[in-house]
Amino acid sequence: MTKLQKETIYDIAQKAGASASTVSAALNGTWKKRRIAKVTAERIIAIAQEQGYSANLQARALRTSRSGLVALLIPEYNRFFSNIAQTFSAEVRARNQCPVIISTARDPEEERRTVSDLTAWNIDAIFFVGSVAPEDLSRHCTAAQVPHVFVDQPCAIAPSVVTDSRTGAHILTREIIASMRARDVPIGASPRDTIYFVGGDRLLPSTRNRVEGFSEALYAHLGRLDPDQIIAQTYDLDAATASISALYTRLGGLPRGLFINSDSVFEGALRFLATLPEAELTSCSFGVFDYEPYGQLLRFPVHMMRQRHKMLVHRAFALLDEASPPVIEMVQPELYPAPLR
Amino acid sequence: MTKLQKETIYDIAQKAGASASTVSAALNGTWKKRRIAKVTAERIIAIAQEQGYSANLQARALRTSRSGLVALLIPEYNRFFSNIAQTFSAEVRARNQCPVIISTARDPEEERRTVSDLTAWNIDAIFFVGSVAPEDLSRHCTAAQVPHVFVDQPCAIAPSVVTDSRTGAHILTREIIASMRARDVPIGASPRDTIYFVGGDRLLPSTRNRVEGFSEALYAHLGRLDPDQIIAQTYDLDAATASISALYTRLGGLPRGLFINSDSVFEGALRFLATLPEAELTSCSFGVFDYEPYGQLLRFPVHMMRQRHKMLVHRAFALLDEASPPVIEMVQPELYPAPLR
DNA sequence: TCAGGTTGCGCAATCGATGTTGCAAGAGAA
DNA sequence: TTCTCTTGCAACATCGATTGCGCAACCTGA
Structure with a gap:
């Protein structure tokens, strides 16, 4: 069993008959540079080991002003962000540093406070995922000289890695259109015979880009687009339930196509959808901009666009490593078409 | 904008025409006790604020040997653990401390290393969720004088809060039985006409208790139980897919009842289930010991047992606060019956 | 034997915040 | 006026690891 009173290099020094500085050098691996005899270093290391130092x-950290901590800030713990967290942890571990993961609940104030906290900890680097106010955070980090990178949400003044939402949304929309055509839906014939875009926050770039990709693809097919078709105020789950329900009432039934922005919106939507008879559900083609394995197992076909979380994280590390200037790097998402039945 | 060079209490002291110790006292709120004049304290606080100190x-932390960090160790980022993480974060924040969440991938070696790391950081407390080797970890923490508590997995030598798996499994099993009877399944008539328990690790207490609850309930109904009905070696997702698939082959079809242990096992199972025609699925009554909102929206009825994550976390904090001796506190899970169709 | 080079290691300052101790100035009492 | 309190604050040691600097001891060649 290890000591109750924590050991210090001074204790080790005494036991080894050496000085604290020698112990420090030995344990750091800097002993060669400091011209410590190999035998001395090895003796010290052995003692430290056996004492469980x-x-x-x-x-x-106080001395070196480097903490060995690397932080990941995420809005919440949904599937996508959790996957990111998992990949991030592994990568940080592999670098012999300590991953710290914090969720800030999409609250800009909380984000700022957390960044202050982290810089007060001499954090070595910060990864921001889906931040609400990137530029503000970036300025804070720059002021505190903390390297940082943005993932999934671009920042104008810092390196960023984002999913190519626009292209992804375009492809997903075309997939929905194809699926509707396969069911012989007369696209555009009535307000119900088209696709609606639901969820997300139009003020955020990712949603904006998805709306753009969606609009382009639909416009390319139909030659027109009603602004009413886009309902994007929030990622909130309950709000999603309400939106879909309201849309259903407004149209007198489900539309023939739905573009669902993010998995939380999907989950919210499902709460309402679960109350509908199966026939209604199968009359609508669903596309979700996110990947959720359960989605493929529902009673109706769902096309999904998966964000490549591993790639996003790896590219983010690469940008940090090369101390990249502000750039926005795009990663293409992958389409998971609905299984054929 | 804040300074580029980090400010210290000495800088503030100079600007305020005071000493570092006075500044420290003022900013700590201990100025009253240290007989610093109110005006002085307020002047210092004002300066610190405006300098963004x-x-x-x-x-x-070096000085006080308290870091203000509270850690949560989880095996992975699935829905249940992510919920725990969310609740934990909020609670720690509310206490003006900093939550640190680390996943250790169910690897005992990784768990130990992480605990060492954390104690080297003078962590204030550690919450272990679903740990593989609780006693070992507890001894480490005790040696380092770190308060700690176990959640979802009991420890013999430390305070623990766990879901009452046995009672929960009993109730869930009865629900599955009821559902089978409602479909007029001749329970026990053939190897397929009964319930199988799939997933989890029998060496772990939670799985063991669930197996017990399951067995009791089934035995109470049938008066017998075949050991083959229990397939519990691992929580691994791919293994779950394989298990269900093998069971299907062995029985020449799905059994009429399935007790699925944990959401990851559920997800793994679904990969296989998704390949089956709908009629086969609806011929089986599913019970999942975990809650997954998508579960209620599948093409077949699924009964779920939800662990009360908020309660678990709150009780864990309570035990820590009262510096509880080793006890095991039970929290009842909630049944989410399948929606009627 | 001595200058000059190498090897091996310890001394002491430092990072920034905390808290104990002690000192000076003013208030009140005698 | 002198003595005792009280008030208000600064000096300084401390937490433990790191690191620049420098001092011995030893070696080598002249």
Whole structure:
């Protein structure tokens, strides 16, 4: 069993008959540079091992002003962000640093506070995922000289890696159109015979780009587009339930196509959809901009656009490593078409 | 904009015409106790505010040997653990501390390393969720004098809060039985006309308890139970797919009842189930020991047992607060019966 | 034997915040 | 006026690891 009273390099030094600085050098691997005899270093290392010594990281961080901590800020713990977190953790571990993951609930104030906290911890780097106010956060980090990168939400003044939402939305929309045509829906014939875009926040670039990709694809097919077809105020789950329900009432039934922005919106929508008879559901072609394995197992066909979370994270690390200037790197999402039945 | 060079209490002291210790006292709120004049304290606080000062937390932690960090260790980021993480974060924030969430991939070695890391950071407390080797971890924490608590997986030598898996499994099993009877299944008539338990790790207490609850309920109804009906080696998703598939082959079809242990197993199972025609699915009554909103929207009825994650976390905090001795506190899960169709 | 080079290691300052101790100035009492 | 309190604040040691600097001891060649 290890000591109750925490050991310090001074304790080790005493036991090894050396000085604290020698111990420090030995344990750091800098002993060669500091011309410590190999035998001395090895003796010290052996003693430290057997005593179960581990350095006080605050002291080290205080001295070196590097904490060995790398943070990931996510809005919440949904499937997409959790996947990102998983990939991020593994990568940080592989670099012998410590991953710290914090959710900020899409609250700009909370984001700022968290960044302050983290810089007060001399954090080595911060990954922002889906932040609400990127530029503001970036300025904070720059002021505190903290390297940082944005994922899934671009920042004008910092390196960013984002999913190509516009192209993705375009492709997904075309898939929905194809699916409707396969069912002989007279696209555009009536307000119900078209596609509606639901969910997300139009003020955010990702939603904006998805709306653009959606609009382009639909316009290319139909030659027109009603602004009413786009209902994008929030990612909130309950709001999604309400939106779909309202749309249903307005149209007197489900539309023939639905473009659903994000998995939380999907989940919210399903709460309403679950109350409908199966026949109504199968009369609508669904496209979801996100991937949710359960989606493929529902009673109606759902096309999904999966964001490549591993790629996003890996590219983000690459940008950090090369101390990249502000650029926006695009990663293409993958289409998961609905299984044929 | 804040300074480029980080400010210290010494800088503030100079600007305020005071000493560092006075500044420290003023900013800590301990100025009253240290007999600093109110005006002085207010002047210092004002200056610190306007300079955007924030304390170097390593220095503070080094001095006080309290970091203000509270850690949560989870096996992975699935829905249940993510919910726990969310609740945990909020609670820690409310206490003005900093939540740190780390996933250890169910790897005991990784768990130990992480605990070492955390104690090296003078972590204030650790919450272990679903740990593989609780006693070992607990000893480590005790040695390092770190308060800790176990959630969802009991520890013999530390306070723990767990879901009452046994009672929950009993109730869920009865629900499956009721559902089978409603469909006029001749329970026990043939190997297919009964319930199979799939997934989880029998070496872990939670799975063991669920198996017990399941067995009791089934035995109470039938008066017998074949050990073959219990297939519980792992929580792994791919393994679950394989298990269900093998069971299907063995029985020449789906059984009439399935008790599915955890959402990851559910997801794995669905990969196979999705390949079956709808009629086969509706011939089986499903019970899942976990809650997954999508489950209520599948093409077949699924009964679910939801773990009360908020309650689990709140009780865990309570046990920590009262510096509880080793006890195991039970929290009842909630049944979410399949919606009627 | 001595200048000059190399090897091996310890001294002490430092990072920034905290808190104990002690000192000076003013208030009140004698 | 002198003595005792009280008030208000600064000096300084401290937490533990890191690192620039420098000092011995030893070696080598002249």
